[in-house]
């Protein structure tokens with residue numbers, strides 16, 4: 221069958237793709253269809269037809285799947301944030317568990333992996349779970365200030381202050397700022413012309429402490445009438461830090477390097493379990509604190525520490541996992557490429573009175589081999605938590621040579637996890653357990669933690 225652009229046809233959705241899009245097959249030709257879920261019968265329009273696959277758009281849901289639910293959020297479909305709100309949470313979890321299993325089998329070549337997989341850990345209440353948000357600010361056709369999230373794959377803002385996966389307090393903060401900008405005629409930033417002042421509103425909330433941070437990202441360094449905004453914002457219970465971040469570059473990067481505190485503290489404090497962290501507008505910090513605790517507890521359980529172990533935590537960020545491990549290990553070494561993150565990590569170690577942690581700035585694939593060759597460093601356990609692209613092969617080789625008893629692999633991309641596990645398993649390790657944790661409900665993102673044992 222030859223499909224072309226603008227063709228209209230009716231299909232049954234058979235599967236969900238890696239981004240959470242529905243997949244239908246017409247005589248073996250796969251069509252990717254956003255906003256459709258398995259067992260939906262939908263009328264679609266072909267929007268792009270390539271040689272071996274195509275893209276379609278839902279024109280009409282003819283018969284909804286029994287797993288389809290009404291999204292809570294009225295703008296869920298337009299907004300680029302949630303891609304799966306129209307799919308029951310139970311089914312979202314099943315999809316994520318399967319996604320990991322399929323990657324481990326197909327890419328990792330791990331036969332019988334299903335038996336090693338523990339049931340996915342989802343959230344009891346998968347709503348209002350994020351502690352960090354960055355809302356772009358703009359103007360609508362009538363010149364009114366709007367803020368919310370971008371529509372999928374664009375930079376047009378869907379005006380919405382009540383996001384169902386963000387901390388609830390954001391609505392109050394955003395409404396206040398919108399009103400203030402309108403009242404004092406402060407212009408939002410315009411990307412095309414590089415004119416205007418206010419680019420983004422960044423908020424962070426400490427879920428344990430209740431402390432709130434608001435940071436306005438400006439194409440400049442001064443917010444006119446800032447005192448009037450501060451006066452209003454500090455009426456919010458828990459307000460702890462109000463600042464400006466200056467970003468005058470023509471860039472997609474949200475934050476610039478310079479932060480000026482306008483009111484209160486430079487940082488807010490939060491806890492994961494018993495460990496305390498100080499967070500600045502620029503710090504990397506896990507965005508779902510409830511599930512981060514679940515994930516780290518699992519990583520700690522897999523590490524099986526008794527207090528005598530030397531542990532390496534590679535890709536350690538601000539040392540969140542390192543400090544969690546340090547509660548139970550003799551010595552922890554953290555490695556991270558971003559110097560500012562390591563500064564935070566050192567501060568956090570001090571804040572918690574932990575003196576059994578040491579941090580290195582650099583690439584994990586440079587630092588570990590160097591330390592191993594020069595100083596013959598040793599590890600009972602190695603923990604890795606790389607970005608989506610996974611671990612460098614040089615690093616995997618060094619790990620294998622060092623022969624730690626256990627490797628705990630924390631991953632945000634099952635495809636690269638599977639690729640790396642294949643290498644480790646071909647070199648003396650075996651997968652003992654796999655745990656998928658849902659950190660990002662209503663999106664297609666999956667987080668996995670995996671325990672590997674040295675066979676010797």
Ligand code: SAH
Nearest residue numbers: 535536537540556557558583584605606607
């Ligand atoms: N473990 C941390 C952060 C994980 S995110 C936590 O749970 O909070 C991955 C981290 O790896 C980021 O902080 C990123 O800056 C860092 N990173 C990326 N490439 C790296 C490399 N080659 N070597 C070391 N760290 C790297």
